[in-house]
Amino acid sequence: MKKLGQEFKEFIIKGDALNLAVGVVIGSAFTAIVNSLVTNLITPLIELFISLFLDRGETMDDALSILSVTINGVLFNFSAIISAIITFIITGFVLFLMIKAINRAKRMTTKPVAEKEEEVAKPSTEELLAEIRDLLKEQK
Template sequence: MKKLGSEFKEFIIKGDALNLAIGVVIGAAFTGIVTSVVENFITPLIELFISLFVDRGGDMEGALKVLNVRINGVDFNFSIIISAIITFLITGFVLFLVVKSVNHAKSLTAKTPEEEEEVTFTSEDYLREIRDLLQEKSDKNI
């Protein structure tokens, strides 16, 4: 039981759990922002676009209701589904841009390993090395 506690403590201290928690909190906050942008900017743009082609009394709400269907007293609000899809696409695109910029920043700060010059040995180098080894061996035997 003590080992389990120490493993959990190590897990928490390493920062993995902390990073995960921070990611969840930031994700939730980001979802609120994206939802607000979609509901207050994107959806009205879609309503405006639809109202240009569909005449439902000049009201954008009426124009968007074209997307909704009622079957046997059951409402299918496709406008809400479209809004959710747009929210998902915007969120995915923004996350893509964030990850791409972070990866680009990492590549700029990462030091490229300097190419090691290939050392070419000549026969004289090998002979010097053999001489030194023989000298060391003879010094040990004395």
């Protein structure tokens, strides 16, 4: 039982759990921003576009009635589905850009270190030739 408690303590202290918690909180805040953007900007623009070109009524709800279907008194609201799809695409694209930037930053910081290690690890041509000469002398 002590081993399990010790492992949990190490897991919490390492920072992995803290990084995960911070990621979840930031993700939730970002999702709220994207939802607000889609609900308050993109969806009204779609509604405006539909109302201008289809001339389906004076209010936006009348204009969006083309995106809703009622069957046997049950309303299927496709504008909400379109809003959710747009939210998903925007969230996914921004996360893609963030991960791409993080990976680029990691490559930029680790590349010079790796190059220096390779340069140090490689012996010079003269050193290799000297080793070959010494080995040949030992064989004779």
